[in-house]
Amino acid sequence: MEATSLVEKDKNANRLINIVSIAVPLVVALMLGIRQKFDLGSWTTYLPHINGVINSLTSVLLVIGYYFIRQKNVTAHRRTMMTAFTLGAFFLVNYVLYHISNESTPFGGEGWIRPVYYFLLISHIALSVVVLWFVLRAVYFALTKQFVLHKKMTRWALPIWLYVSTTGVIVYLMIKPYYTH
Template sequence: MEVLQPVKEQKANRVINVLAIAIPVAVAVLLGIRQKVDLGNWTSYLPHINGVINSVTSVLLLLGLYFIKQKDIQAHKLTMLTAFTLGSLFLVSYVLYHLTNDSTPYGGQGWIRPVYYFLLISHIVLSVVVVWFVLRAVYFALSGQILKHKQTVKYAYPIWLYVSITGVIVYLMIKPYYLH
């Protein structure tokens, strides 16, 4: 894979900062739309697809760590870019589901209910935070700024892994309450 030529740091930071704000704001606005769009029953399967995407992303993140510890840069790069691509697909699928379907209420009772909401809220908050870190990590890697990439990944990786794994756990916890 060819390394991108570094662009002006200020311009790259501006683009990353705008995206890191625009993506969560756009998702929040789209999720706030109460009038649902009817695209057919197939959209009711999107949460299950999202569960698979998050599961695969979690595995890819762990493989990416393994490959970099083995000093297999090409495998690491391919694995991490695949995880990034899956994260982008997840985002599209998540928004599409919520534009077309009402949110599913969690039906669990007792001690598991606060556990579910703790995981859900921490997952949502950190999924907003991680966008900025992941965009920076990808930019630094693709522009050949490996030291800055490593410094960013120190924070991006554990947050991204947490968001990915808790996405799977939250999905498994709410899965029994989906209508389809």
């Protein structure tokens, strides 16, 4: 009975993870396509800067969380990774709030830096779309104490997530001089 219950629970969780992993990027893409911006106040102009800090903290937390698990400090690892996950959710909310209320800032760099910026931006965006599925599965496996599956999933989730959060900081620093506010 218990094994059947776990299989059913896993099936439902997998379905939910798949739906969320598809819905979130679709909603963000649709939201970015909306030409009409909503006036949420001038405070939203600070959100890219806050998100730069959030991505920086997330990158550091991912490395620290990896260190903790290598040291077999499961409690510190769990706390660190759940903090990184929470920051990721907070980033997403801020990102949506910024983009529904502000025009995107064009990159003004010229010369060799321009293709570097766009390579980082495009790879960051593409991997940010897929990382959610890996992260949600890794978190689910950890919370349900399926540690063998958690470890298999984090082999992909960690490097992709670390790349996405780190390139998010780099892209932010590269475009920061072009913000008008």
